[in-house]
Amino acid sequence: EADIYQTPRYLVIGTGKKITLECSQTMGHDKMYWYQQDPGMELHLIHYSYGVNSTEKGDLSSESTVSRIRTEHFPLTLESARPSHTSQYLCASSGGQGATYEQYFGPGTRLTVT
């Protein structure tokens, strides 16, 4: 079982609030990813990181930002939440020695902005 954690699992918050979604992995993976998934829809990559101090935007435009100061930690921040940000956010990681680039996912954070 993959050791990748996300907190909180569920978050209901009002419009305009700043939020940070946490993601941590204990596998020593160098690559980490954030995906957004609306109900019944496919996952879309919104951010990824190849290592410490490396972050890139994904295929789906997002108003969120990310940081990668430590290998194991890849938080996602929304400065001012809006109802359009309501979605499920999934964090993943891959890499390590002899990597096959298999991606391992966390349990997700379901965000509702009212």
Add this chain to the structure above:
Amino acid sequence: KQEVTQIPAALSVPEGENLVLNCSFTDSAIYNLQWFRQDPGKGLTSLLLIQSSQREQTSGRLNASLDKSSGRSTLYIAASQPGDSATYLCAVHSGGSNYKLTFGKGTLLTVNP
């Protein structure tokens, strides 16, 4: 741009039936292909990963095949059980320095007791 299509979108079968889920992708220059399972409201569980040089992978009652030249993969589930009910997602890693996965929309499987 890589596109991944999964057919059917939904499938309902009686317990014990063998079944096949299909995945197709438009760009055959892939590095690997992963099959995932997603339970409602949960994250993704990796089921099988097939490298581009491989033709199939097996894990228990699951068998995934890959035909890179035709841009197709299938996930075979033997002797299905109600606990197999979930959404099954296919994702393609297009290789190079790009480590990103492109996902299909998934197949929602319901196994009826």
